[in-house]
Amino acid sequence: MGDRVLGIAMNGVTGRMGYRQHLTRSVLAIRKDGGVELPDGSRIIPEPVLVGRSAQKLRAIAERHGIERWSTDLDTVLSDDSISVYFDAQITHAREAAVRSAINAGKHVYVEKPIADNFSAAIELAKLARDAGVKNGVVQDKLFLPGLLKLRRLIDSGFFGRILSIRGEFGYWVFEGDWQPAQRPSWNYRAEDGGGIVLDMFPHWHYILEQLFAPVRTVTTRIATHIPERWDENGQRYQATADDAAYAVFELEGGIVAQINSSWSVRVNRDELVEFQVDGTHGSAVAGLRHCKVQHRSVTPKAVWDPDAVDPGGYRDQWEVVPDNGDFPNGFRAQWELFLTHLYTDVPFPHDLLSGVRGLQLAEAGLQSAKTGRTVELEEVSLP
Structure with a gap:
């Protein structure tokens, strides 16, 4: 079986946790080690695309780690068919709108918690993801x-x-x-x-x-x-x-x-x-x-x-x-590997947006x- 390159839009990686735990210790570490192996023998190779507000910070991170793509325009990134997953580690009040846009663009979503500012908004996101048929998860490291x-x-x-x-x-x-x-x-x-x-x-x-x-x-x-x-x-x-x-x-x-x-x-x-x-x-x-x-x-x-x-x-x-x-292994990486496996298999992933709703x-x-x-x-x- 061949490798499956998976484009992941990563928003919020200029912050401490988004950078250290999710980008360098999880996604880039998984990529360096050859990806996540699936039951059929194929491997998922995550390919991050950095998203954020500061071009200067994004460029510096991309150059430091050999990442080819970054952008300050989320809508353009979400319109890219080569990107299948949207990840969000932004400040909480910016998360709901970005996740909603990603779901509307047909992207699978994996987000930090809390998934929104309030319960009503959170349950709307979970309903939107269900109705769109996209797989979804919340970080429960x-x-x-x-x-x-x-x-x-x-x-x-x-x-x-x-x-x-x-x-x-x-x-x-x-x-x-x-x-x-x-x-x-x-x-x-x-x-x-x-x-x-x-x-x-x-x-x-x-x-x-x-x-x-x-x-x-x-x-x-x-x-x-x-x-x-x-x-x-x-x-x-x-x-x-x-x-x-x-x-x-x-x-x-x-x-x-x-x-x-x-x-x-x-x-x-x-x-x-x-x-x-x-x-x-x-x-x-x-x-x-x-x-x-x-x-x-x-x-x-x-x-x-x-x-x-x-x-x-x-x-x-x-x-x-x-x-x-x-x-x-690193707890953030372990959950990333489970989520990536969940995208391509029937392996259950209990850490979904509805679980995040209950937390909120x-x-x-x-x-x-x-x-x-x-x-x-x-x-x-x-x-x-």
Whole structure:
């Protein structure tokens, strides 16, 4: 079987994540390694076409990596019959219109999350893609991280028995931008530009909870803008109008309770920037980005609360490390390879736009809960 060259319009690769994770570590790495092999022995060779607003930045990236084509005119790129896929890693508020144009042009679409500014727009995109008959996907990279792959292995093996609860901690201190440059772009802290930690992280928590454990049925959230004043990329002071921390309780189908704290205003005192502790009747695990450790009920120490005695401590040392037992590729690349395979085969791809819709639904429900002070129930999502 011969190779299949696949033209991919990549919009947003001048940004940090679009460039590092999607272009260089995924698409270009796949191309360098000879493409993705299909069951019939043929190979998909991705051929990126860069799209964006800055000709200078696009030209520099293209020359650096030997990419032949780039353009600042999205409509012209989408009218090119040699391009079959549109990928979007732009700022959130620019995504909906571009994805809509790509679907109308008959392109398969693969997009970063959130897939739109709001739930209504997101479900319209999913409906448009369905009616156009184009294959579609949303980036859900954290499912492909080594720590969560090990956690999935434990779940599939029945290690936990009946799962009772999940406790997640995510975050780090993002510098305000005055005395040290911020690690995140300033638009993240402006609600009018689609910023906020709820919109950024709740879609992640949704697909992790849904695909590893069970569908989310309710959410109760408190949000905060702990740092109300920040400095942008040009050193200009601005008011932060978006939430930089969220404290949420999610009830999952079957009664599992998940508590997840998300914050860009917290200093890290844990082994990794995100960790999930899963407790079950037969065992517990703590999974991060790369590592996972467990404690089975057969070796669970007897803890005794006694405020009048010295606590011997050493609790972290009482857990066992889950071995890698294999190689873990870059998570973004792994999902790209699945999506490219999905384009040419019947291999299912559960990370579709409708999954992205449910993630955005959870984010909006979280914001509604924070506004009203009430628990919000999530209705089942289906396309009209």
